[in-house]
Amino acid sequence: MPQYDHTEMGGQNEQFETTPWSELLRARTLDTDHRQAAVNQLLGRYWKPVYAYLRRKGKNNEEAKDLTQGFFETVVLGRDLFQQADRQKGRFRTLLLTALDRYVTSDYRARTAQKRRPEEGVVSLDGIEGHRVPEPADNATPEQAFHYAWASALLDGVLDELRRSYEGTGRAAYWEVFRARTLEPILDGVEPIPLPELCEHLGIDSPAQASNMLVTAKRRFRSILRTHVGRFVEDEADIDREIDELIELLSQAGPAGGRDRHG
Amino acid sequence: MADRTADRSPHRMADLLGVGREAAGLDSPATALAALLEAPASPEPASPAAPAAVLGRPCHELRAHAGKSIGELLTAPDTDLAALATLKDYAKELVRRARLDSQRSAATALYYAAIAAALVGHGRRITSYDMGKLAEGLADLLARPWLPPELAGMMARARAASERG
Numbered sequence: 001m002p003q004y005d006h007t008e009m010g011g012q013n014e015q016f017e018t019t020p021w022s023e024l025l026r027a028r029t030l031d032t033d034h035r036q037a038a039v040n041q042l043l044g045r046y047w048k049p050v051y052a053y054l055r056r057k058g059k060n061n062e063e064a065k066d067l068t069q070g071f072f073e074t075v076v077l078g079r080d081l082f083q084q085a086d087r088q089k090g091r092f093r094t095l096l097l098t099a100l101d102r103y104v105t106s107d108y109r110a111r112t113a114q115k116r117r118p119e120e121g122v123v124s125l126d127g128i129e130g131h132r133v134p135e136p137a138d139n140a141t142p143e144q145a146f147h148y149a150w151a152s153a154l155l156d157g158v159l160d161e162l163r164r165s166y167e168g169t170g171r172a173a174y175w176e177v178f179r180a181r182t183l184e185p186i187l188d189g190v191e192p193i194p195l196p197e198l199c200e201h202l203g204i205d206s207p208a209q210a211s212n213m214l215v216t217a218k219r220r221f222r223s224i225l226r227t228h229v230g231r232f233v234e235d236e237a238d239i240d241r242e243i244d245e246l247i248e249l250l251s252q253a254g255p256a257g258g259r260d261r262h263g
Numbered sequence: 264m265a266d267r268t269a270d271r272s273p274h275r276m277a278d279l280l281g282v283g284r285e286a287a288g289l290d291s292p293a294t295a296l297a298a299l300l301e302a303p304a305s306p307e308p309a310s311p312a313a314p315a316a317v318l319g320r321p322c323h324e325l326r327a328h329a330g331k332s333i334g335e336l337l338t339a340p341d342t343d344l345a346a347l348a349t350l351k352d353y354a355k356e357l358v359r360r361a362r363l364d365s366q367r368s369a370a371t372a373l374y375y376a377a378i379a380a381a382l383v384g385h386g387r388r389i390t391s392y393d394m395g396k397l398a399e400g401l402a403d404l405l406a407r408p409w410l411p412p413e414l415a416g417m418m419a420r421a422r423a424a425s426e427r428g
Binding site (some may be wrong): 144148151152155156158159160182183186187189218221222225228240243244246248249251252255 | 266267268269271273274275276277278279280281282283306359
C-alpha cells in the first residue's frame with residue numbers, strides 16, 4: 001500500500017486515495033486556503049479520539065475543543081508530525097497519540113494555545129458540534145479514551161460504508177440481515193431475529209438464502225474494515241496486527257467499560 | 264456518519280472488530296494454539312500477551328523455567344505444579360479475554376493441558392472441577408482435529424486417570 005500518494009490534484013478522472021499520509025502531504029503543499037480545507041478535513045476525520053483524550057485528561061468542553069484546534073493547527077499540520085510521519089509511517093494511531101501527549105504535556109503550548117489563535121479559531125469546529133463523543137468507562141485512562149474513540153470512529157465509518165454500499169445498489173436486504181443478525185446483537189445485546197421471521201419481513205425466499213446473505217455481508221464488512229484500517233498502516237500484514245491490537249486494547253478496558261445502555 | 268458505536272462498551276466494539284477479523288478465515292484454533300505454545304514462558308511482562316502481562320503480576324513460578332516455551336513446560340515431566348497452576352490461570356484469563364472463537368478454543372485447550380499435565384505428571388488435580396467434569400472437558404477437546412499430538416497424548420492419559428477417579 002502506498003504511504004504517500006503523490007497524485008496531483010485536479011485531474012477529473014484521477015483517483016485520490018485518502019490516507020492520513022496523503023492528507024498530511026496535501027495539507028503541506030497547498031496554498032493557504034486549500035491547506036486550511038485540508039486541515040479541516042483531517043480534523044473532521046480524527047478529532048474524536050483527540051477530543052476524548054483531552055476530556056479524559058480533565059479538560060472541560062471548551063478547553064478540550066480549544067486544544068483540539070490547537071493540536072491540529074500546530075502539530076498535525078506542523079513540521080513535527082509530518083517529519084515523524086515520514087519516519088514512522090506505519091503507525092498513524094500511535095503517532096497521533098504520542099504527538100498529542102507531547103502537545104498536552106508541554107505547558108508552554110497548553111498555556112499559550114488560546115493566545116495564538118483568533119477567537120473563532122483557524123481550524124473550523126463546525127463538524128464537531130452536534131456529534132456524540134464516545135465515552136469509555138469513568139476509570140478509563142486518557143489513552144484508553146483515545147483508543148476507544150478511535151475504534152468507535154473507525155467502526156462507524158466502516159458500518160456507514162457497508163450500509164451505503166448495499167442501500168445504494170438495491171440490495172438493502174443484505175444490510176438488514178447483517179444488522180438484525182450480527183450488528184444489533186453485538187452492539188445492543190439483543191437476540192438475533194430468527195431467520196424465518198427475518199425472511200418473511202424482508203421478502204427473502206428461504207433461511208438458507210438469508211444465511212448466505214449474512215456470510216456475504218460479513219465478508220464485505222471485513223473487506224471494508226481492512227480497507228479503512230489499511231489507511232493507517234504500512235502494509236497488508238500490518239492490517240491484521242492493527243485490528244488485533246485494537247481488539248486487545250478494547251478487551252483490556254474490561255467488561256465494566258463503556259456507558260453501555262444495553263447491559 | 265451515524266454514531267452507531269458511541270457509548271457501547273469496549274467489549275462490544277471488540278466483538279464487532281472480531282467479526283471482521285474472524286470472517287477472514289485467517290484464524291484457526293490450530294494456529295492460535297500453536298502461537299500460544301510457541302510463546303516463551305517468561306516470568307516478566309515481556310509482551311502484552313505474556314503470562315505476567317495477562318495476569319497483571321510477575322510470574323515468579325515461571326522463573327525456574329526461563330527460556331522454555333509454554334508448550335515445552337506443558338510436556339516436560341519436570342515442570343512443577345506451581346508453574347502449571349500459573350499456566351492454568353493464564354489460560355483461564357485468556358479464555359475470558361478471547362474475542363474470537365479460535366482464540367477461545369486455543370486458550371481452552373491450554374487450560375485443560377495445564378490441568379492434564381498436573382494430573383499426569385504429579386497425580387494432582389489443580390482445578391475445582393470434579394473428575395467427571397474434567398473427563399468430559401478432556402473428551403470434548405480430544406475430539407478436536409486441531410489438537411497437536413503431544414497435547415492429545417497427555418490429555419488422553421489425563422482423561423483415563425480422571426475417569427478412574
